[in-house]
Amino acid sequence: MAVDQEKLSKLQSENKMNDLQLSEIPAMRELLSNPALFNTIVSMLAPPPILQGGTHSQQQITIGRKRAPSEDLTHSRKRQMLSPVPNRQMHPSSEQKTQLPVESTSVLAATCLYTALQHVDHWPVQLMTAFAEDSFGQRIWVDDDRCSAIVANLEESIKSRHDNTFLNDAIVSAAEKAEVYFSSLSTSSTKSKTTIPTVPAPTKQPSSKEKRKLTAGSEMNVDTSSSSGEEEVLESEVLPSFSMTSVQEQSYSSNESSLGALFSFSSASNDQQVRPRYVSSNIEQMYEVISDAFEERLNSKSKQNSRLLQTLPQFLRIPRVRVLASRHLERWLQSPALAGLARTLFAEIVKHIEKVDPPLFDDLEVVDNILKLKLKANQLGIFVEHITAIVKKVPSVARQVFTYLISQEDSSNESAKDKLHVLQAVYVTLDRKDAAATLASSVIALESDVIEVGSKGDAVMLQYKDLHAHVCKVVENLGKSFDGFHFAASIIDAKMGCTTLKLSDALNSSRLIFLCATLVTRDISSLQHHDEEVNAKELSQYRLKMLKLRKSIMQWCMKDLCSVYHAKIIQEEERKCADAQFERGAVVSGPGVANYSSALDANSHRNTSDQRSPFNDLMSTVRCLLFISHPPSSDMEFFLGKYSDGDHCNRVEFCCNYGADIDDELIQLVLTSDSVTPITAISLIENLVERCNVSSPAKVVDFSSSTVMNMYKLAEYIPVLRNKEGIDNESTDECTSDEDVGYESQTPRNLDVSSLPRLAVTSLWWRVSCIALALCGLSPKDVGAELWNQHPTLRALIRMTTSQKYRFPTADCDEAERDKVKQVEARTRETEANIVEKLFMPPKPRKMKQSKTKSPMRTGIRVSARQRERQERFRRIEEERNAAALHAEQLKLRKAASKKAT
Numbered sequence: 001m002a003v004d005q006e007k008l009s010k011l012q013s014e015n016k017m018n019d020l021q022l023s024e025i026p027a028m029r030e031l032l033s034n035p036a037l038f039n040t041i042v043s044m045l046a047p048p049p050i051l052q053g054g055t056h057s058q059q060q061i062t063i064g065r066k067r068a069p070s071e072d073l074t075h076s077r078k079r080q081m082l083s084p085v086p087n088r089q090m091h092p093s094s095e096q097k098t099q100l101p102v103e104s105t106s107v108l109a110a111t112c113l114y115t116a117l118q119h120v121d122h123w124p125v126q127l128m129t130a131f132a133e134d135s136f137g138q139r140i141w142v143d144d145d146r147c148s149a150i151v152a153n154l155e156e157s158i159k160s161r162h163d164n165t166f167l168n169d170a171i172v173s174a175a176e177k178a179e180v181y182f183s184s185l186s187t188s189s190t191k192s193k194t195t196i197p198t199v200p201a202p203t204k205q206p207s208s209k210e211k212r213k214l215t216a217g218s219e220m221n222v223d224t225s226s227s228s229g230e231e232e233v234l235e236s237e238v239l240p241s242f243s244m245t246s247v248q249e250q251s252y253s254s255n256e257s258s259l260g261a262l263f264s265f266s267s268a269s270n271d272q273q274v275r276p277r278y279v280s281s282n283i284e285q286m287y288e289v290i291s292d293a294f295e296e297r298l299n300s301k302s303k304q305n306s307r308l309l310q311t312l313p314q315f316l317r318i319p320r321v322r323v324l325a326s327r328h329l330e331r332w333l334q335s336p337a338l339a340g341l342a343r344t345l346f347a348e349i350v351k352h353i354e355k356v357d358p359p360l361f362d363d364l365e366v367v368d369n370i371l372k373l374k375l376k377a378n379q380l381g382i383f384v385e386h387i388t389a390i391v392k393k394v395p396s397v398a399r400q401v402f403t404y405l406i407s408q409e410d411s412s413n414e415s416a417k418d419k420l421h422v423l424q425a426v427y428v429t430l431d432r433k434d435a436a437a438t439l440a441s442s443v444i445a446l447e448s449d450v451i452e453v454g455s456k457g458d459a460v461m462l463q464y465k466d467l468h469a470h471v472c473k474v475v476e477n478l479g480k481s482f483d484g485f486h487f488a489a490s491i492i493d494a495k496m497g498c499t500t501l502k503l504s505d506a507l508n509s510s511r512l513i514f515l516c517a518t519l520v521t522r523d524i525s526s527l528q529h530h531d532e533e534v535n536a537k538e539l540s541q542y543r544l545k546m547l548k549l550r551k552s553i554m555q556w557c558m559k560d561l562c563s564v565y566h567a568k569i570i571q572e573e574e575r576k577c578a579d580a581q582f583e584r585g586a587v588v589s590g591p592g593v594a595n596y597s598s599a600l601d602a603n604s605h606r607n608t609s610d611q612r613s614p615f616n617d618l619m620s621t622v623r624c625l626l627f628i629s630h631p632p633s634s635d636m637e638f639f640l641g642k643y644s645d646g647d648h649c650n651r652v653e654f655c656c657n658y659g660a661d662i663d664d665e666l667i668q669l670v671l672t673s674d675s676v677t678p679i680t681a682i683s684l685i686e687n688l689v690e691r692c693n694v695s696s697p698a699k700v701v702d703f704s705s706s707t708v709m710n711m712y713k714l715a716e717y718i719p720v721l722r723n724k725e726g727i728d729n730e731s732t733d734e735c736t737s738d739e740d741v742g743y744e745s746q747t748p749r750n751l752d753v754s755s756l757p758r759l760a761v762t763s764l765w766w767r768v769s770c771i772a773l774a775l776c777g778l779s780p781k782d783v784g785a786e787l788w789n790q791h792p793t794l795r796a797l798i799r800m801t802t803s804q805k806y807r808f809p810t811a812d813c814d815e816a817e818r819d820k821v822k823q824v825e826a827r828t829r830e831t832e833a834n835i836v837e838k839l840f841m842p843p844k845p846r847k848m849k850q851s852k853t854k855s856p857m858r859t860g861i862r863v864s865a866r867q868r869e870r871q872e873r874f875r876r877i878e879e880e881r882n883a884a885a886l887h888a889e890q891l892k893l894r895k896a897a898s899k900k901a902t
Contacts, residue, residue: 044109045130106141114150122178123277132293291320309341319362326369402442440490461641484520546659562675568614594763599686660698705786715764
């Protein structure tokens with residue numbers, strides 16, 4: 001081996017490793033190509049197994065002719081036998097002279113392997129397996145100075161950071177080939193043990209020493225059999241003496257090229273004797289064998305002493321080793337003898353957690369194991385320090401930490417108090433926004449654990465109240481570091497788009513959003529100290545933040561909540577607006593029955609708001625979410641049930657008073673939503689505007705006249721004509737009813753909808769006008785002044801309200817203006833009547849050809865003149881009666897149609 005080493009060193013110094021011939025290094029060639037020899041040398045590095053009695057079954061090599069299987073040679077140091085002759089020492093037997101200590105064999109194997117692999121960049125994983133087993137075990141050769149070179153290379157392979165991004169293809173390919181080659185050695189060794197037949201050995205002539213012994217025995221007439229009564233077995237008779245020539249030739253021929261590649265791919269220009277020997281895919285194998293060795297050591301029955309804890313830090317770069325160490329960390333910390341080393345190990349585990357996003361799965365398990373540690377009271381400070389360090393290093397694990405720390409437990413339990421203490425320490429280390437967002441995600445995770453699946457009605461409300469009470473305790477523990485607005489906004493962002501088509505899920509999400517939104521009042525210090533007056537500056541900032549929060553809530557309502565109710569509300573509106581009078585008109589559907597019920601009119605609204613329906617349920621939920629309904633109210637009782645918490649009611653009341661401002665952007669969220677019908681959108685806007693009445697502190701912050709004009713689009717009616725084929729089928733249907741007899745289709749075949757003026761649903765148009773009138777009064781400088789010039793109807797309404805004379809034309813008009821307005825109104829009504837007749841009027845009756853029936857008048861000389869006059873009078877009365885009935889029917893239909901649409 002030494003001669004081969006000199007040749008390799010010379011070739012490497014001359015940069016001629018590619019010219020290496022394996023015949024020049026026969027010893028290394030034999031070691032690295034013979035599977036049996038290679039695996040035997042590697043097995044010499046493995047520590048002996050640990051017995052239950054605590055002794056080690058050390059490997060012993062006996063060079064002698066006799067084999068005694070029953071002999072106990074487990075102890076490395078045997079007790080010396082005394083001589084039967086006094087004052088005479090017993091000479092050691094030949095067996096004792098030939099025993100080699102385990103340390104010597106392991107050092108010999110390590111030296112041989114390092115000499116052969118010193119100039120190879122990629123080492124076999126079997127070598128790392130032996131290193132890990134000895135490091136976690138008896139450390140027979142790992143701590144030996146004679147093996148420092150090979151140990152240093154193995155330790156450097158573990159400590160170095162393995163970044164494959166900077167590796168070229170040649171290095172990766174060489175590593176993969178080396179892995180395949182060394183794996184084949186193990187496979188070949190296994191196959192040779194099972195496939196090579198045992199050939200009977202030829203008779204061997206005894207050696208000169210054996211001849212002398214046999215001669216002495218025969219001369220002394222001594223039985224040469226074994227003392228135990230067993231037949232003496234010579235070593236030469238036990239060992240199979242088959243020829244290895246054919247096997248070696250096969251292995252040499254197959255491994256010749258692969259073995260040469262190991263040396264040719266080595267870094268000839270690299271003069272560092274200590275460098276990483278595992279790259280690319282070999283790293284995963286290295287990590288795996290080390291983890292398996294450590295797990296086997298932990299599962300063994302031997303005690304885990306201080307030497308093991310001192311060894312672990314150098315292996316903590318391996319994720320699986322960190323997981324296994326964290327599982328046993330609590331036991332080591334509780335042990336008085338190992339507590340000091342365990343604290344050091346604790347710090348090293350935290351130090352080696354990798355700073356990556358997303359975090360490693362193994363590191364998540366490490367954090368979970370650390371969180372579950374049950375430590376002594378004097379170890380709480382170290383625990384807080386390490387948890388804080390983990391969150392600072394890997395912020396993405398903060399959610400996992402928060403979720404565990406806020407889990408619900410008995411408030412009297414000391415562990416619950418310790419958790420809140422740790423939560424506060426970790427919370428302040430994060431940015432306020434990040435901390436609030438992390439806490440919000442943890443609360444949502446806690447919600448899924450607290451709210452039982454399948455719960456309904458009062459049970460769900462009670463569970464949410466308990467959850468809110470627990471979150472309030474957590475928030476109180478956080479103190480001033482808690483940011484309620486960022487927390488509530490994070491809850492909304494997390495819930496945005498997550499609601500399924502189930503109504504129960506949408507209601508549960510809305511309850512959580514509402515309860516978390518009420519926590520924003522904890523940002524006001526004067527309210528926390530129960531002061532009678534709130535600081536003006538704090539109140540101003542609160543109103544601005546609250547308006548922004550309500551926009552987020554409104555956005556969630558439009559996207560998730562209203563989409564769940566949308567289909568049901570459409571069915572409800574179609575059922576209410578069903579009108580048979582438009583079934584035979586020119587349009588598919590008419591404007592429906594007029595509904596003037598508005599939130600701006602308290603009397604008309606109060607009669608319909610308490611009736612449960614999909615529309616009313618939606619409006620109640622939205623009014624609670626946007627802090628329009630004061631507690632206690634029917635809306636709040638429907639949403640959260642009967643609430644008896646006085647502090648929470650006071651906070652909700654505060655939000656209703658100072659958190660109900662509106663602006664242009666808030667209304668635009670309703671106008672641009674596709675999940676609400678025009679009636680629903682107008683109702684929502686009415687509720688928002690009504691909350692800003694004179695008696696309420698809420699106000700209109702910013703508004704524009706263009707938004708008001710966009711509201712009128714909600715009241716617009718766009719007629720959809722029936723198709724021509726349907727009309728023809730109706731007009732030519734032979735199977736007509738008795739009601740259709742005498743009627744003909746009046747549907748215009750060539751009616752152009754685009755030629756019609758813009759139409760509006762009467763009830764919706766006037767409801768939007770009332771909203772616009774209210775906004776003119778709430779914002780006279782911005783909205784009122786512009787709409788006065790743009791909208792004649794609003795200008796007339798403003799004049800009526802200011803003069804308290806509700807008549808049209810208005811009181812300030814002179815006689816000429818009044819006549820002009822009346823003429824315009826007359827023409828407009830005539831135009832509206834024509835449009836109604838074209839779109840909505842049922843077919844006119846057909847002009848029936850009246851058959852000339854002869855009156856039953858008697859003619860002849862016997863009919864008197866008085867009878868003829870009487871019969872003529874009856875005929876005229878009947879004709880007048882029929883004409884009056886027909887005229888009355890036409891007036892009735894025209895009047896009914898003009899009331900339903902303009």
